[in-house]
Amino acid sequence: MSCPKSITRASAKPPQGTCYRVLMWEESALSPETLRGWEQQRRELLGRMRDAGSKGARGLLSRLEKELNGLTVSMLEAPLAQAPRAAFSFARAEALGEALQAHDAVLAYRLGAATAEVLMQMVGEESVADMLERWQAATPGIVWCRQPYVQAMSAAEGAQWQAACRGEEEEADTPEYTPENFHHITVLLKEAVEALQPAEGKVMVDATLGGGGHTEQLLQAGAEVWGIDQDPAARAAAKARLTQYGDRLHVVAGNFRNAVEMLQQRGVEQVDGLLADIGISSPQVDCAERGFSFLHEGPLDMRMNPSSPRSAADIVNTAPESELADILWQYGEERASRAIARRIVQERAKAPITTTTQLADIIAGVLPRKGKQHPATRSFQALRIAVNDELGALEALLESGLSLLKSGGRFAVITFHSLEDRAVKRYFEHVCKPEIDRPEWPAPRPNPAYAARLVYRKPLSPSEAELAANPRSRSAKLRVIEKL
Numbered sequence: 001m002s003c004p005k006s007i008t009r010a011s012a013k014p015p016q017g018t019c020y021r022v023l024m025w026e027e028s029a030l031s032p033e034t035l036r037g038w039e040q041q042r043r044e045l046l047g048r049m050r051d052a053g054s055k056g057a058r059g060l061l062s063r064l065e066k067e068l069n070g071l072t073v074s075m076l077e078a079p080l081a082q083a084p085r086a087a088f089s090f091a092r093a094e095a096l097g098e099a100l101q102a103h104d105a106v107l108a109y110r111l112g113a114a115t116a117e118v119l120m121q122m123v124g125e126e127s128v129a130d131m132l133e134r135w136q137a138a139t140p141g142i143v144w145c146r147q148p149y150v151q152a153m154s155a156a157e158g159a160q161w162q163a164a165c166r167g168e169e170e171e172a173d174t175p176e177y178t179p180e181n182f183h184h185i186t187v188l189l190k191e192a193v194e195a196l197q198p199a200e201g202k203v204m205v206d207a208t209l210g211g212g213g214h215t216e217q218l219l220q221a222g223a224e225v226w227g228i229d230q231d232p233a234a235r236a237a238a239k240a241r242l243t244q245y246g247d248r249l250h251v252v253a254g255n256f257r258n259a260v261e262m263l264q265q266r267g268v269e270q271v272d273g274l275l276a277d278i279g280i281s282s283p284q285v286d287c288a289e290r291g292f293s294f295l296h297e298g299p300l301d302m303r304m305n306p307s308s309p310r311s312a313a314d315i316v317n318t319a320p321e322s323e324l325a326d327i328l329w330q331y332g333e334e335r336a337s338r339a340i341a342r343r344i345v346q347e348r349a350k351a352p353i354t355t356t357t358q359l360a361d362i363i364a365g366v367l368p369r370k371g372k373q374h375p376a377t378r379s380f381q382a383l384r385i386a387v388n389d390e391l392g393a394l395e396a397l398l399e400s401g402l403s404l405l406k407s408g409g410r411f412a413v414i415t416f417h418s419l420e421d422r423a424v425k426r427y428f429e430h431v432c433k434p435e436i437d438r439p440e441w442p443a444p445r446p447n448p449a450y451a452a453r454l455v456y457r458k459p460l461s462p463s464e465a466e467l468a469a470n471p472r473s474r475s476a477k478l479r480v481i482e483k484l
């Protein structure tokens, strides 16, 4: 399938001009040439500021850098015991955000690898990327990134960039997707919408907006909808499809793992329904340039959010052999995980593995084809899950989703493979149990997590008619709970 050209690079690089960026990067990953390059670009940036009429540019830049350094130092020095870890991180990130927004000018700020690691441990995150993602959600006006260069933006471009980060306006470089070329058939549409009971006056969250198939039905029933997606292509297609609903639809750019924070920042505390239709959309798989499919030659990418830091090629070419094997085993249940990981490491020593078909051929060289399934199917699924941390995001949504719901509000999740469904089933059953019993206890005890009831005892699956019309729906399962 042909796909819009700008798709994978949609937000990878900001335009040129005067800048609003916070730069964070790992210094240890940078060569002296890169550092020299950074200084060079910093000087160019100052030059551009001066040309743009910003008087005292150098002083302003160093004052801003000093302020931010001060804030980060206080972040490191403040005794940890004084505040809960996550709150501590957010308060500081917000303070940084305020300091930035107070100056509608240039900012370039460095955080070294060691500092980033320390911060990450202090706030209990598993990776620097996760930490940045949470900070991004806490401070949507700022772009946090780890790129070893300073890019400049004009004030107008900066404002557009910030608005796009807040999900309020068109992306700076909106992909060319429209409802006509974004072909995704919505799965379990009737079932999910019926379960959520949308109506006029109700507020719903669609945490996986995609092409807007479920959201359209919620809007048609009169509800107001907050639609979240991390993929700019999906947001563009959904916006174009749903313009007629005006301000009853709010499109939010971001990862649903941060849904609660993202909505709170927009003044939304409690809603009547929350839907997550987990996984990828058809255009993501079908577009060769996105790099999800071994059937189409394309860059080995697989990022749903094209500006997230780690692509499939990064993992395949840099992860240690044991990590590769673990990914293939845990997320793909691939029995030949070790042999495939070993072969990948041998091949990448000869030349980097950069395309989908290159990787598919390497895997096919280890595993002979049996039956209909391509030997790379499980490995590609595993890499996709790892690249997008799909299970981590789902766990975070499950843990926080109920807190978004009003009493009587419904939480519906559609999954497409057993790893996801297992996580949803376990969590839903856990919060629906009034009591917990253990063999070592004399009697059952109240369950402190008890907060909901199962709407359906068994998951709903697609009907025969849906399966015939859309074979991609075959593994879908819908589970629904209602908050007490």
Ligand SMILES: C[S@@+](CC[C@H](N)C(=O)[O-])C[C@H]1O[C@@H](n2cnc3c(N)ncnc32)[C@H](O)[C@@H]1O
Pocket (backbone or CB within 6 Å): 184, 185, 186, 187, 207, 208, 209, 210, 211, 212, 213, 214, 215, 228, 229, 230, 231, 234, 254, 255, 256, 257, 277, 278, 279, 280, 281, 304, 393, 394
């Ligand atoms: C199966 S599609 C949703 C389709 C949609 N329900 C429809 O009917 O058009 C899943 C969408 O969720 C998005 N997505 C997946 N994981 C996400 C996450 N952690 N945060 C935000 N969006 C995510 C993907 O980019 C994709 O567009």
